[in-house]
Amino acid sequence: MEGVLSPRDAGRFISETSKDVFIEDGGVQKVANKIYEKSRTGEFNVKMWRKHELNPQTMDEDAVNWVFVSAVLNFSFWSEKESNRFTVQYKDKSHTGYWALCAAMNRALDEGNKITTASYYSTVTMDQMKQMFRSDSEIEMPLLEERQRVLVEAGGVLMKKYQGSFANVIREADKSAQSLLRLVLQEFPSFRDVADYGGKKVGLYKRAQILIGDIWGCCEGQGLGEFTDINTITMFADYRIPQALVYFGALRYSDSLMEKLKQCHLFKSGEKLEVEIRGVSLWACELIRDSIAAKISAEISSTGQEKKPEEKVAEVNAILVDHYLWDLRREMADEMSPIPFHRCRGIYY
Numbered sequence: 001m002e003g004v005l006s007p008r009d010a011g012r013f014i015s016e017t018s019k020d021v022f023i024e025d026g027g028v029q030k031v032a033n034k035i036y037e038k039s040r041t042g043e044f045n046v047k048m049w050r051k052h053e054l055n056p057q058t059m060d061e062d063a064v065n066w067v068f069v070s071a072v073l074n075f076s077f078w079s080e081k082e083s084n085r086f087t088v089q090y091k092d093k094s095h096t097g098y099w100a101l102c103a104a105m106n107r108a109l110d111e112g113n114k115i116t117t118a119s120y121y122s123t124v125t126m127d128q129m130k131q132m133f134r135s136d137s138e139i140e141m142p143l144l145e146e147r148q149r150v151l152v153e154a155g156g157v158l159m160k161k162y163q164g165s166f167a168n169v170i171r172e173a174d175k176s177a178q179s180l181l182r183l184v185l186q187e188f189p190s191f192r193d194v195a196d197y198g199g200k201k202v203g204l205y206k207r208a209q210i211l212i213g214d215i216w217g218c219c220e221g222q223g224l225g226e227f228t229d230i231n232t233i234t235m236f237a238d239y240r241i242p243q244a245l246v247y248f249g250a251l252r253y254s255d256s257l258m259e260k261l262k263q264c265h266l267f268k269s270g271e272k273l274e275v276e277i278r279g280v281s282l283w284a285c286e287l288i289r290d291s292i293a294a295k296i297s298a299e300i301s302s303t304g305q306e307k308k309p310e311e312k313v314a315e316v317n318a319i320l321v322d323h324y325l326w327d328l329r330r331e332m333a334d335e336m337s338p339i340p341f342h343r344c345r346g347i348y349y
């Protein structure tokens with residue numbers, strides 16, 4: 001967007017300016033080493049996305065439209081008590097947080113509600129939302145009215161300008177992730193995750209970038225998911241990656257900020273401390289990605305010969321760094337729970 005720092009430039013600027021959130025190089029190297037080792041197994045690549053059972057298993061237009069709706073709704077699942085959250089039972093499993101959103105979408109589809117069809121969700125009613133996104137715990141899905149509003153808005157744009165399919169937006173971007181990012185920000189207002197910080201406008205664009213990352217993952221970087229510049233997409237600035245980065249010592253909070261977090265302070269979207277947590281986390285992931293790239297090129301130059309294609313370590317971009325940390329935060333939820341996440345009610349992440 002015009003006059004707005006891109007996520008990478010925003011991350012660098014916020015990191016250089018921040019007074020309450022700091023990057024610790026020791027922790028950055030620790031995470032980079034863990035991911036570098038993981039990347040040598042050959043399983044650490046774009047194919048990981050589809051391994052999650054709730055994600056679509058096809059790579060067609062329906063899958064891409066599923067991803068678009070999940071990205072429109074991919075925000076703010078946290079509740080006061082982590083022990084009592086919005087929960088969805090689906091195929092004998094209990095899902096919370098982001099996975100509860102996916103489970104609810106799949107349950108809705110199984111029940112005949114066309115939640116991923118723009119002609120349906122562009123006119124979805126609150127009664128239909130309550131039915132589709134009903135919780136199986138006593139905690140309802142947060143911000144349901146907001147979710148209806150952004151769904152109707154997004155569906156309306158697709159119907160009016162893109163024949164009802166997000167695949168047509170992707171086609172217009174002509175295999176450029178940055179063109180698709182610009183198009184999403186231009187056409188879908190709810191994705192405009194921008195804040196005022198230090199006299200500048202900073203674009204963190206969490207949902208717009210995770211939309212592109214998930215399209216890339218869903219299609220394994222092929223067909224509708226093929227982007228020549230996918231490595232320019234940064235980490236997705238949510239409320240979980242910071243938790244993981246602090247846990248591994250890559251990020252450090254000032255005592256006063258840590259105290260606020262421990263008091264479950266409710267941050268306003270766009271306030272200084274909230275922007276610093278998200279922006280410095282983003283920059284930390286850029287540094288982790290750079291450190292991994294240096295290790296990979298050092299390995300190639302030290303062995304001298306080029307690896308066989310199947311042995312080549314797939315380039316580790318910020319999306320894969322992000323997914324590694326996000327999935328690990330889920331797997332290590334208990335170990336990481338002493339690190340407080342920042343609470344902000346909003347539609348951006």
Ligand SMILES: Nc1nc2c(c(CN[C@H]3C=C[C@H](O)[C@@H]3O)cn2[C@@H]2O[C@H](COP(=O)(O)O)[C@@H](O)[C@H]2O)c(=O)[nH]1
Pocket residue numbers: 048049052074075076077078096097098099235236237238239240241322323326327330349
């Ligand atoms: N940075 C980042 N943020 C992510 C995701 C995802 C889901 N991605 C999955 C799909 C493929 C990947 O491998 C992941 O398995 C959700 N979120 C955000 O987290 C928050 C919810 O968290 P919790 O309360 O624990 O459910 C909420 O802000 C949501 O917007 C991610 O990947 N990266």
